[in-house]
Amino acid sequence: MIRWMARYSGVLVVLAVFFAPAALADIPGIPALKVTPGDGEGAQEYTVTLQILALMTALTFLPAMLMMMTSFTRIIVVFAILRQALGLQSTPSNQIILGLTLFLTIFIMKPVFEESNRLALQPYLQEEVSSMEAVELATRPFRTFMLAQTREDDLALFMRIADEQYDTPEAVSFWILMPAFVTSELKTAFQIGFILFIPFLIIDMVVASVLMAMGMMMLSPIIISLPFKIMLFVLVDGWALVIGTLAASYGI
Template sequence: MNEFVDLFSTAETENITTSVQLLLLLTVLSLAPAILILMTSFTRIIIVLGFVRSGLATQQMPPTQVLIGLALFLTFFIMAPTLQEVNDQALQPLFDEEISLDEAYERASTPFKEFMSEQTRQKDLALFLNYTGAQTPESIDDIPITTLVPAFVISELKTAFQIGFMIFIPFLVIDMVVASVLMSMGMIMLPPVMISLPFKILLFVLVDGWYLVVKSLLESF
């Protein structure tokens, strides 16, 4: 009788553990879009691509789906070493039941922390550390993920806007030149954007703009 009770208790405990693991897995999957946006290079890439389209003033060309798709594949390309390390150090040992779920989480967070810390400004990280009253961390492992992620995000926003500003300058010059020429010719009623758009597209094509933008993004990481 006691053996039957022990067997029942063991089976019930295993079922509870499996249910908890399944719940945690579903939670992670539901947070996957936020993780992709906030803990990878996706934020910087999609903002810069958005600046390119705004600078060209081509409305919905390229379409938003194309920009997001390009940003996703560039993100996977840039994050490939980090994702490979997560797979080797955390996922595969977890699937082989060599480590626990908690240990897998710790191992998986380390590569992401290393990537984010390289792109995060000390000023931004200090802002959140000082707000929480935390002591200066001695290593990357001592930085809480809840502190590193927002610091990384605002650093990425600053970098993306800096790149976007540099992209806007040549387009702004073309708009100013076209507007000045139209004013001197007395064509006040003619929208300058209508005339400058072909010149901006021509300039962008001649200098191989997409190549330069993607190259700048890759070299910024």
């Protein structure tokens, strides 16, 4: 019996290879490329395959969108300046700073995400709006958030560079609003960083003056001032103050 099964198993494999494609050819597949005219003027609907392809392409721009359309830029710049002011080169590590920045960004942007989900994602999942309409609806809460944090002079700068004029800020193109928003975020981050730097700079100057008066010129002031800066930062509950200030700067 075993010899018979071994003898004819090869024949069965060959038959399966030749006849399986013919059997599967009768099964209808998902159309790869198909565009269906929509109800509106010039509107078009794309197949799921094209929608997935567009979604995967859009995901490659997710890091840039995270920095260009959220509070991520301001927070991470402030944390980087704070670490430099404390004199700590690698503590907290970059992974910790990035993780804290990411979760703080999600906390600050939560109302925007919820509004975008209510306006765009849920209607799209319920097939009440098309994919292009969902994208347009999803950008509205982000536009409102970005306009509230963008300075008028930065917005006017990029409008002048692009040689475009708009009657109201709400009508500004997204491609002009994004760089103006990031520029404003960098300005605000450096302003907060400057204020954070002052007390630690004073400690460095006092320690350096004391060491010079004592004739200890070969001893690095950073070694002596670092414990005092850490102690000051802990005593005033520095992390809570910095995070609270960043959240308050967005009206939270």
